[in-house]
Amino acid sequence: MKQTAKKNDWVRIMQIILTPEERLESLPDSTRKVALKCWMNGFLLDDTAEPGDTVSIETLIGRKVTGTLYEAWPQYNHGFGRQQPALIHAGNEVRRIMKEAGKDE
Template identity: 40%
Template sequence: MEIKKGAWVQIHYIVLNPEERASHLPEDTKKVPFEVRIKGFLEDEEAEIGDIVTIKTPIGRIVKGKLEKVNPKYEHNFGEPIPELLKVNKDKLPLSEDRGEKPPA
C-alpha cells in the first residue's frame, strides 16, 4: 500500500538500547529498549509500511522512524485492572455522601 505525503501516520524508533539504559532502573526495565511511537504527517513523497520515513508532528517536530500505521487512532489506557485495587474503598460511602451531599441522580 503506497502512502502519500501528508498522510496521518505512526512511526516507531528506539531511543536507547538495553545496554544504554540508566543503571538505577529496575532490572526488568533495563532489559528492554526504550521505544517511542509517535504520530504525525508523512513528510516523504511516498512510503510503505516498514519504510524509514520522516514525519512532522502536530506541534512541528520533525522525527524519523519506521512507518508502522496509517490513520492510527489515539488510544490510551492504564493497562489491565488490578484485582486488589478494585476492592479498595468498596466498603466506603461515595465522597458526596460522606459530606452529607446527595449523589447525582
C-alpha cells in the same frame, strides 16, 4: 495486510531512544533489557511508505522527525477501564450525605 501511507497522511512513527545496551545499569533488569522507545504522530513527508519503513514526518508544531513507520491514520483505543463496583453508587451516596447535612442547594 500492510497499509501504504501517502505523503501528508497522518501517521505514527517509533524511534528507539536507547538500546538495551545503552540503558543505565542501575535500572531493574526487566526495564534495562528492553529498548526505550518514543512514539510520535505527524504528517508523512515521504511520497509513500509501509509499516517498517524509515520515514520522516512533520509534527503539528512543525518539528521534522525521522523514525520507523508504525501505522497510518492511528486511532486512540484507550478507555477508562471497567466500571468499578465500589464507585457505581458513589454519586448518589454523596448527594444523600449532602442533603442530610443541609448542603444540597
